Amino acid sequence: MAVLRCGLVGAGIGASLSPALHEAEGRHQGLDLSYTLFDVDRLGRELDDAERDGFAGLNITHPFKQQVIDQLDDLSPQARAIGAVNTVVFRDGKRHGHNTDAYGFTEAFRAKLPGARTGHVVQLGAGGAGAACAHALLGLGAERLTIVDPDATRGVELAGRLGAAHTAAATPELLAGADGLVNASPIGMHHHPGMPLPAESLHRDLWVVDIVYMPVVTELLRAARAAGARAVGGTAMCAYQAAAAFQLFTGLPPDTARMLRHVDALLAARPSWSARC
Numbered sequence: 646m647a648v649l650r651c652g653l654v655g656a657g658i659g660a661s662l663s664p665a666l667h668e669a670e671g672r673h674q675g676l677d678l679s680y681t682l683f684d685v686d687r688l689g690r691e692l693d694d695a696e697r698d699g700f701a702g703l704n705i706t707h708p709f710k711q712q713v714i715d716q717l718d719d720l721s722p723q724a725r726a727i728g729a730v731n732t733v734v735f736r737d738g739k740r741h742g743h744n745t746d747a748y749g750f751t752e753a754f755r756a757k758l759p760g761a762r763t764g765h766v767v768q769l770g771a772g773g774a775g776a777a778c779a780h781a782l783l784g785l786g787a788e789r790l791t792i793v794d795p796d797a798t799r800g801v802e803l804a805g806r807l808g809a810a811h812t813a814a815a816t817p818e819l820l821a822g823a824d825g826l827v828n829a830s831p832i833g834m835h836h837h838p839g840m841p842l843p844a845e846s847l848h849r850d851l852w853v854v855d856i857v858y859m860p861v862v863t864e865l866l867r868a869a870r871a872a873g874a875r876a877v878g879g880t881a882m883c884a885y886q887a888a889a890a891f892q893l894f895t896g897l898p899p900d901t902a903r904m905l906r907h908v909d910a911l912l913a914a915r916p917s918w919s920a921r922c
Contacts, residue, residue: 650699651894652681654691654713655706657836659684660859662911663704666887667894670904674897688712692733692740701894702734707831710773717742727780728806729773732890743893746777747784749886754785754854757877761852762824765789767815769841770830771796771803774856778829779807791819794830815842820851826869828855833863840864849873858883861912884908 649671653663664680671678683691688709695703705713710729714720717730718739724730730742754761766787768779771794782790790809794800797813804811812819820826820842832841834857842865847853853869858879869876887908888901 647677649676649678649701649895650681650695651678651701651703652683652695653704653706654683654685654688654709656684656686656708658682658706660915661706662883662908663887665911666884666904666907667891669907670888670891670899671895673900673903674895676895676897678895688716692716696735696740700735702732702890704890705731705733707773711776714742716740723747723780727776728803729776731773731777731886732893734893743890744777745886745889745893746774746882747781748889749882749884750778750781750854750856751785752885753877753879753881754781757881758852758854758875761875763787765791765823766825766827767791767793767820767823768827768829769793769815769832770828771800771811772829775829776803778827778856779803779809782827783807783809791823793819815846817843817846820846820848823851825852825854828853828857828863828865831857833857833860833865835859838864840868844868844872847872847874852876855879856882859912880908880912881905 667680713730720742724742724744727744731746732743734741763786766782771792792804792809792811793815800811830841831837847869851874853874853876855863855865856879857863866876884905888899888904891899
């Protein structure tokens with residue numbers, strides 16, 4: 646049986662859950678699947694090397710989800726609308742860019758926050774992951790979306806493209822009338838500890854999603870729950886986006902429930918990990 650080769654390109658990804666997730670699901674599907682990490686500080690010839698070596702595809706993570714577009718031949722409609730790619734498939738001599746982050750966020754939101762109001766949502770972060778989350782929020786019916794990013798150029802560009810508002814900082818006044826808050830910034834990860842906004846901004850009428858999943862309970866989630874808010878972390882989004890990427894790489898439908906259980910088991914076994922899918 647030929648080995649089906651996949652991988653992940655990103656910076657600081659040594660503890661990624663992706664190899665374990667994809668290789669285990671491959672075994673369940675009867676595949677000999679290997680998953681390689683390309684942990685690099687800058688995007689170079691990784692796609693060239695992987696394509697030459699017969700890889701089926703690559704996942705792309707921080708900070709290259711937008712940079713990688715220049716190295717691709719075409720984009721799926723969703724990836725083009727989002728302006729970010731987290732999955733590249735090598736097929737028919739071309740590099741096809743996809744985005745499974747938006748799907749992952751959408752499915753996780755529906756599973757974890759049924760019935761949540763989306764009249765006004767405040768999102769922290771306008772990078773590659775933030776673009777996917779914002780796209781997903783609009784698809785989930787957000788009537789008003791405010792994107793908060795200290796990088797004015799990046800924040801204004803994303804907000805303008807999606808018809809959202811932009812501000813440089815989240816204030817108590819901004820959140821006072823909001824239904825929901827999404828943290829799509831890296832604040833809260835092991836290498837970026839802390840809170841992305843003052844705890845006193847949080848209130849019990851707010852739902853909170855933190856797409857950071859290591860640590861499983863971030864400072865933001867802890868503070869949100871202390872304020873009485875419904876708050877969920879990023880583990881489900883990680884599993885759903887990985888399942889969608891697995892299907893793109895292999896052409897086989899994954900057992901998403903099994904992959905969700907596997908993410909939980911991996912995180913429970915290694916609670917000190919700081920990882921990206």
